[in-house]
Amino acid sequence: MTTQFQELIAKNQVRLAMRRKFTNGFMLSVTGFLTILALIPLFWIIGYVFYKGFAYLNLSFFTQLPRPLGMEGGGVLHAIEGTIVLSLLGAIFAIPPGVFAAFYASRYPNTPIGITLRFSTDVLSGVPSIVIGLFVYAIMVKPMGHYSGLAGGVAMALVMLPIIIRTTEEMLKLVPGALREGSLALGAAEWKTSLSVIFPSALSGIITGFLLAISRAAGETAPLLFTALGNERYDLKTIVTSGIAQHQSIFMIFGRIVNQPVDSLPLTLWKYAQQPYPERIQQSWTVALVLMIVILMINIAARVWVESRKRRLQG
């Protein structure tokens, strides 16, 4: 029996080895080829945007407001400032409830509220962003009577919320249960344990989640169409300096920053690209480039920060 088996193996050995080698090589080339295929669109997009947008890229593009057509120079400062204002507003509205909800969901995952929370988070992340814009239009823009950065910020927050809840919850779940037990065994209360042991342990991951949510929302156009609208004369410097000149309180100035239509990079891109003037279309490519660079910077900053923090914690 054994010898028979060995003979059979010997007979097939060469053939099997060849087949193994062939299958191995074949699968390797297939996966390699498809990987490259998947990478092509990514680099194509980046390369093409660079190629098209680089021509108009100069310092004044970042520091000046748009000039009328036909005039040299001008930039998209209004859109850069608007994007920052909208993203910050969104973050302010979305982070506190998002983090607390995530704490609840990770601590009590199988309670009715926990299950509902997770389910509705999934649903919310699946809602088309244009619908979010429409919703905020109905609940804020309509009653207020005008478009505003505030409404845009709320729409941004709704885009960020599910991302923040999800990533925060995942990060909290990754904190070893032993840490929680260690703190409770010293007599610490549950809230104290969450606040001073679990949250700091998960912080780098949570912050990464924030930044991903912000960069995702910063690239959204649809929620802003009905809410922030766009504003080519939006200029923080003028608002602040004129506010100070008129001795307005900080709340007044803040109100003026958020209580008027605000522009953003994707909105500007969308508007410029629709215009029939080659100059504007050129500029819209540059806006795309700037938007990409901003989002890339946020992502790189997140990674650098997380790495340095990790190294500090590991000693």
Add this chain to the structure above:
Amino acid sequence: METKILTQDIANPDVVSTRAIKLECKNVSAFYGKFRALTEINMEVYTNQITAIIGPSGCGKSTLLRSFNHMIDLTPNARVEGQILFDGININTKQADVVDVRRRIGMVFQRPNPFPKSIYDNVAYGPRLYGIRGKNDLDMLVEKSIRQAALWDEVKDKLHQSGLSLSGGQQQRLCIARALAVQPEVILMDEPASALDPISTLRIEELMQELKKNYTIIIVTHNMQQAARVSNYTAMMMLEKDGSRSGTVVEFAETKKIFTNPKDKRTEDYVTGRFG
């Protein structure tokens, strides 16, 4: 040198002189939902002694240990019946002050679990919980606790580095220092050396001999040699014979007796390695 001290303890049982009872279990049973994990445990833990709890896996050693400081409450549906007398007062009641019990009965876990904070903040965490804020008080407590945990010389120059930068054995001693910093009376150790190498294990065992002068120690261990080396008393736990998968203490005696002259056949089989 140090090993001599360890063997002395077993060789001279007269070291075991004081027999003041620190903790006492009276008919303690524990349940996870409907499952009965512990049945009718009766044992005593003597002040300034090391009591080992040994037995096969899944016999409820950790469950018993966690009953002492209410850590079992964290498991959903867990409940403990019977009396656990701590200095004569039953702490297994709903009215028991869990925070106070956990402060007075500290715990060291199987895997070192320092918080991702500095060495100093790890040790100061407990005292801060109890309202100690003054820098001098904290500095003093931190140094005292780390010294007691025999870690001071290794970390005194890097108190503000992360606790996670230490080696496994150092991390475990840091966790011991953290438990000591809230001035407990009893220290529960749940297989404190099972994740450590032999040298770190030896250091922990030496440390226990040092600590028992001031504290009462209960150690759960899988390692029978460890129980024989370090403990003064041993509780032998086994599953009930009736196949209910419920654990109970089959024999509780001085460690020397358990290992040389066990009364229970099951204990004898286990400590001689004939357990199957």
